[in-house]
Amino acid sequence: MSERRIIAVLLENEAGALSRIVGLFAQRNYNIETLTVAPTEDDTLSRLTLTTIGDEDTIEQITKQLNKLIEVFKVVDLTEGDHLEREIMMVKVRAEGLQRAEVKRTADIFRGHIIDVTDNAYTVQLTGPSDKLDGFLRAVGETTVLEAVRSGVSGIGRGDKILSL
Amino acid sequence: MAEMLSGADMLIRALQDEGVEYLFGYPGGASLHIYDAIFKQQKVEHILVRHEQAATHMADGYARATGRPGVVLVTSGPGATNAITGIATAHMDSTPIVVISGQVPNPQIGTDAFQETDMVGISRPVVKHSFLVREASQIPEVVKKAFYIATTGRPGPVVIDVPKDSTDPGVMFEYRYPREVSLRSYNPTVRGHSGQIRRAVKALLDAERPVIYTGGGVVQGNATEELGELVDKLDYPITNTLMGLGGFPGTDRRFLGMLGMHGTFEANMAMHHADMIFAVGARFDDRVTNDPAKFCPNARIVHLDVDPASISKIIRADVPIVGPADAVLREVNEVLDRSLARKPDAIDREALAAWWNRIRQWRCKHGLDHDQRHRGDSPLLPQQVVQAVYRATSGDAYVTSDVGQHQMFAAQYYKFDRPRRWINSGGLGTMGFGLPAAMGVQFAFPDATVVCITGEGSFMMNMQELSTCMQYALPIKIINLNNAALGMVKQWQDMQYGGRLSHSTYRDALPDFVDLAGSFGHTGFRAGSVKELDEVMSEVFSPEYADKLCLVDACIDPEEHVYPMAIKGGAMNDMVLERQTASP
Ligand SMILES: Cc1ncc(C[n+]2csc(CCOP(=O)(O)OP(=O)(O)O)c2C)c(N)n1
């Protein structure tokens, strides 16, 4: 059965390391839904979060193949345990006349912030799990959305357990 | 005080410090500083090839025969791209080679400079790892890491891309070769999980119809002795993959022969009917399993491999063990000894005898018995040629091969009693591998008998290396199983495409291989019948030709097919055993 998985990868912060990961997914026909990467508190390391969809066997292969890359330290399937996921989205929505109040209200309900304003549009910033962001887009309606940019998912395990060297 | 060396000198010095004997290479603009450094020393011998692909196969052949890494040097751009096929070949068969490629100077990278190609990018999917030397000072450490990565864990090719400015002879550095290397993110497993090992032993003992199935991991992992011990203790049947031949003696009574697409009837039948399969250093390749959904329906699978990603990739393992074959098998043997000491009747000898009886029946039903089919003056059969080579070399040669029918005949009919004697491109199936691989072997073992059993199609893919053989006086024996066709392609067309031979023959466009060998200063022979074959063989392998390269053009029956052959989409017991007479 195919499921959405959030995989966290700790890797050397080196030129070329990211392309090996992306290349691996392309080469082995694994799917990537979202991918984010940035240096960690230790700047010799990068932390990458990716979301993918696959059945049990595929996910097992993905983690094994990732682990095989020389520059990869650790691979964790966050979805196997309790975890937090966040994504940030900036979305430009049409806001004219009566719509202005309506958009503002919806943004409030979703705890979004209006971070830029023009006569015709608001830019709303939202943070949350991916499905919350999906929910906002549905709520304001496709025709209202002018442009949306999403960061992709970042994930972290709940509790005291940490992913480090 | 440390010595001051240029980047180019450091590179060659690092190879010396790694104990590298040979560097298989071909020069060009981006590698000229390196070539000058080679000129100034004697420790590393550079072998000038005629094509970079051949250089990689030579290094690969050297590595497979010795267990030590083979090293290649190519220039940027076309030199680098020419090396790709050989890198991919080494990658698929997990052999340790280090490929050093020249690159345009750092400041020019990304500008589409003359002979620039993104070598790290283009080789990425077919290397174990790669390095781009950003600064000359990194060279010693990068070389150390490259050899370490190439040779440990599951071995594989490593590329070092060296921009020309980092080899500048005018810029000096303190040279110090690191004694040790540590890569915090790379820690190959060195021993197996003891709980899993105990479970594996239990599975071995509980089996009534066991088969041990081993692959290249036993050969590469130097686990032949441990495997032999295990089979001696258990007396279980054992089969080898194409890559695993020689991992267990081919003449041993417990050996079932090769398994898989062109494996023996008994090996494939035993696999299919087994209730326990102990896979060691084998990866359930599609050329072995046929349809994975129908694979060995009643077997528990115990799978030992140094690469965790190989386990449960195609066939789910009931007992997975990650670790090097030699160390884990040693522990398996110890645990087994203890179990048998405690309970001497732990092996069900009766069930085992019954199992062996079934196997013997399969063996009798269809052996590799072409001899009976051969009568008087019918054309020379490829199997006869391989058997003649086997006799003439007392079964003790290094045999390399290419890809096609000749490769399968060689694998079926030459019995390898020792590891690292059978050298072929199993995973990638690279035509053109055979001759350069044989050259690598001959460089490693100048006094050994090295035979390349090839087909005329494959041979023509790298025959320019006859010139290199002349330059270095390599006494390789090339056996050209000449069927004037891309025989394996033709066989599929015969069997699956109604005999429509689309672009698989070229009878009137072949060179005279005897003259061809002569034109490179070698000696050519022709054999078109059994009688001629015997004469030629006794000559070629006589002391008179011990120092000469001989090419035997064996004109074989072009209609011969390789059997058994797996039926596509079937289970392992679905095989075609002989040529089907054309239906009316
Ligand atoms: C580089 C490369 N191209 C194509 C193939 C596909 N192929 C597999 S076997 C074969 C025919 C080989 O002909 P030959 O070397 O004469 O061997 P034979 O089968 O006739 O013994 C071909 C074309 C391959 N394996 N490698």
Ligand SMILES: [Mg+2]
């Ligand atoms: Mg041929």
